[in-house]
Amino acid sequence: xxxxxxxxxxxxxxxxxxxxxxxxxxxxxxxxxxxxxxxxxxxxxxxxxxxxxxxxxxxxxxxxxxxxxxxxxxxxxxxxxxxxxxxxxxxxxxxxxxxxxxxxxxxxxxxxxxxxxxxxxxxxxxxxxxxxxxxxxxxxxxxxxxxxxxxxxxxxxxxxxxxxxxxxxxxxxxxxxxxxxxxxxxxxxxxxxxxxxxxxxxxxxxxxxxxxxxxxxxxxxxxxxxxxxxxxxxxxxxxxxxxxxxxxxxxxxxxxxxxxxxxxxxxxxxxxxxxxxxxxxxxxxxxxxxxxxxxxxxxxxxxxxxxxxxxxxxxxxxxxxxxxxxxxxxxxxxxxxxxxxxxxxxxxxxxxxxxxxxxxxxxxxxxxxxxxxxxxxxxxxxxxxxxxxxxxxxxxxxxxxxxxxxxxxxxxxxxxxxxx
Amino acid sequence: xxxxxxxxxxxxxxxxxxxxxxxxxxxxxxxxxxxxxxxxxxxxxxxxxxxxxxxxxxxxxxxxxxxxxxxxxxxxxxxxxxxxxxxxxxxxxxxxxxxxxxxxxxxxxxxxxxxxxxxxxxxxxxxxxxxxxxxxxxxxxxxxxxxxxxxxxxxxxxxxxxxxxxxxxxxxxxxxxxxxxxxxxxxxxxxxxxxxxxxxxxxxxxxxxxxxxxxxxxxxxxxxxxxxx
Ligand SMILES: Nc1ncnc2c1ncn2[C@@H]1O[C@H](COP(=O)(O)OP(=O)(O)OP(=O)(O)O)[C@@H](O)[C@H]1O
Ligand SMILES: [Mg+2]
Numbered sequence: 001x002x003x004x005x006x007x008x009x010x011x012x013x014x015x016x017x018x019x020x021x022x023x024x025x026x027x028x029x030x031x032x033x034x035x036x037x038x039x040x041x042x043x044x045x046x047x048x049x050x051x052x053x054x055x056x057x058x059x060x061x062x063x064x065x066x067x068x069x070x071x072x073x074x075x076x077x078x079x080x081x082x083x084x085x086x087x088x089x090x091x092x093x094x095x096x097x098x099x100x101x102x103x104x105x106x107x108x109x110x111x112x113x114x115x116x117x118x119x120x121x122x123x124x125x126x127x128x129x130x131x132x133x134x135x136x137x138x139x140x141x142x143x144x145x146x147x148x149x150x151x152x153x154x155x156x157x158x159x160x161x162x163x164x165x166x167x168x169x170x171x172x173x174x175x176x177x178x179x180x181x182x183x184x185x186x187x188x189x190x191x192x193x194x195x196x197x198x199x200x201x202x203x204x205x206x207x208x209x210x211x212x213x214x215x216x217x218x219x220x221x222x223x224x225x226x227x228x229x230x231x232x233x234x235x236x237x238x239x240x241x242x243x244x245x246x247x248x249x250x251x252x253x254x255x256x257x258x259x260x261x262x263x264x265x266x267x268x269x270x271x272x273x274x275x276x277x278x279x280x281x282x283x284x285x286x287x288x289x290x291x292x293x294x295x296x297x298x299x300x301x302x303x304x305x306x307x308x309x310x311x312x313x314x315x316x317x318x319x320x321x322x323x324x325x326x327x328x329x330x331x332x333x334x335x336x337x338x339x340x341x342x343x344x345x346x347x348x349x350x351x352x353x354x355x356x357x358x359x360x361x362x363x364x365x366x367x368x369x370x371x372x373x374x375x376x377x378x379x380x381x382x383x384x385x386x387x388x389x390x391x392x393x394x395x396x397x398x399x400x401x402x403x404x405x406x407x408x409x410x411x412x413x414x415x416x417x418x419x420x
Numbered sequence: 421x422x423x424x425x426x427x428x429x430x431x432x433x434x435x436x437x438x439x440x441x442x443x444x445x446x447x448x449x450x451x452x453x454x455x456x457x458x459x460x461x462x463x464x465x466x467x468x469x470x471x472x473x474x475x476x477x478x479x480x481x482x483x484x485x486x487x488x489x490x491x492x493x494x495x496x497x498x499x500x501x502x503x504x505x506x507x508x509x510x511x512x513x514x515x516x517x518x519x520x521x522x523x524x525x526x527x528x529x530x531x532x533x534x535x536x537x538x539x540x541x542x543x544x545x546x547x548x549x550x551x552x553x554x555x556x557x558x559x560x561x562x563x564x565x566x567x568x569x570x571x572x573x574x575x576x577x578x579x580x581x582x583x584x585x586x587x588x589x590x591x592x593x594x595x596x597x598x599x600x601x602x603x604x605x606x607x608x609x610x611x612x613x614x615x616x617x618x619x620x621x622x623x624x625x626x627x628x629x630x631x632x633x634x635x636x637x638x639x640x641x642x643x644x645x646x647x648x649x
Contacts, residue, residue, distance in 0.1 A: 337505040
């Protein structure tokens with residue numbers, strides 16, 4: 001209808017004039033929206049980075065591998081360590097050997113001890129390597145391929161090393177850089193807690209995965225570990241890494257392993273397992289659960305940012321309240337109906353807030369992505385959140401824009417014209 | 421005085437009382453007044469006597485505390501908001517004592533406001549608004565915002581806005597108060613023409629020269645009508 005078209009023209013004029021007359025106020029409000037939207041973008045960029053690195057972890061482990069451990073390693077590392085888990089028995093060397101003899105569907109099986117981070121001292125002469133993130137592991141030769149390390153120079157741990165409990169060690173590239181900056185470490189001696197080991201291999205550089213340096217590591221044969229670091233009663237808690245012959249067979253192989261291990265531990269039927277068994281997929285699911293907590297938390301921060309943006313819009317609408325009540329009085333005196341006022345101010349509220357929101361989003365996207373560039377991340381546009389931002393801005397604008405309009409439209413024209 | 425003309429405004433025992441805590445102001449005190457089609461009325465009285473209050477009630481902008489008001493024989497108190505809005509838009513042109521222009525809009529847009537609420541096409545709207553501004557002699561100021569106009573020019577924009585919808589009743593609260601004698605006379609001549617064309621005019625004024633043009637003179641003192649001739 002003509003009436004509505006008339007408002008639209010009137011309203012657009014009014015809004016443009018409004019922005020041109022209140023440059024400072026508008027700029028401040030847009031700043032609020034920009035801060036809100038930018039922080040969303042920045043957070044989304046960080047999240048995207050984080051997700052990329054978890055994808056990396058997933059890609060770096062093999063899917064026909066499964067684990068038997070005392071308790072869920074991810075739950076433990078996130079502090080979800082309940083009493084029941086702590087009461088489970090440690091996995092012993094003899095259990096490992098019995099399992100290894102009985103399993104048919106498992107191609108490879110290693111017992112692993114992994115200290116991550118480890119507080120052992122790695123030293124050469126007087127030089128010591130000390131890092132918060134260093135790791136120390138003990139296993140057999142399969143360990144390297146399980147974690148996709150390549151040997152740059154030297155040889156892997158062999159069965160003979162396991163049998164002889166040889167004092168041999170594999171070192172990561174960060175250890176070499178620190179302790180053997182100019183020479184080839186292979187064949188040289190390294191002391192682990194003052195016990196001398198011969199370096200048999202240097203691995204390639206892996207960088208970081210999920211914040212963990214993969215290169216600050218030293219590895220030795222599992223049997224040697226048990227002899228020198230296993231403690232008095234040799235009750236070291238082992239982690240068993242098993243590999244089924246194919247990805248398709250992994251469920252059968254896991255079932256078999258559960259059955260055999262229960263038999264070894266003589267668990268009566270109906271009792272729960274007193275050990276933890278999981279495939280890589282299941283571990284990743286647990287990991288995903290953690291990221292979803294993270295996302296909830298981020299959602300909360302984002303919500304607060306959006307609220308800040310919304311308050312900016314609300315401010316724009318409220319500050320002009322007196323002015324608007326007077327304007328509404330004049331318009332009513334000149335023949336505007338209540339419904340006209342409602343429509344006109346609704347359109348105006350939506351227009352101002354969406355316009356403000358859009359500018360804020362454009363500025364926020366630019367700002368957030370400049371930050372992303374500095375962090376050497378790919379640019380992101382979180383469309384979902386752009387949409388939410390607009391929605392929040394619009395609803396804030398409507399709520400705080402219509403409130404004075406509705407109030408004033410109920411007054412008689414003279415009272416609202418006098419308002420100030 | 422009046423023959424068998426139609427009564428378009430019937431005010432019976434109307435009071436407007438402002439209760440300001442300890443003091444009570446009777447802006448209008450038991451006023452009765454009949455206004456007929458094609459009346460040309462001047463209202464005079466000292467400052468604060470209730471002239472604007474009476475005009476606001478006649479113009480359906482304010483409601484009386486007591487008494488009844490019939491517009492074209494219909495009780496205002498029983499009308500819906502939309503009916504009142506349409507009366508203000510179509511039937512009555514109001515020139516406010518304080519102009520009440522919209523500061524955001526330029527002269528042309530201000531004059532267009534009543535047309536926005538009267539289902540008129542946009543081009544037609546601009547055309548009519550320009551015509552009204554021409555009548556008050558402001559064709560060369562249509563793009564000026566109120567704060568870029570002199571007091572007299574603002575008053576003329578307010579007059580143009582009251583006339584733009586060609587209402588049959590014109591209520592003017594001191595329409596020539598800010599005008600020099602030349603433009604004041606121009607406006608009054610135009611009011612004379614409107615009266616001859618059959619419109620009803622009610623003008624509040626302090627000037628005898630203005631009151632003389634009216635065909636019916638009303639005087640107010642302390643919220644009461646003291647003269648009606
Ligand atoms: N909203 C209000 N609240 C309280 N008192 C009011 C209000 N509006 C008007 N009055 C009082 O009512 C009386 C009449 O006011 P009104 O504006 O009608 O005077 P007026 O005759 O138009 O005066 P002027 O010639 O100065 O314009 C005044 O005493 C004024 O103080
Ligand atoms: Mg007055």
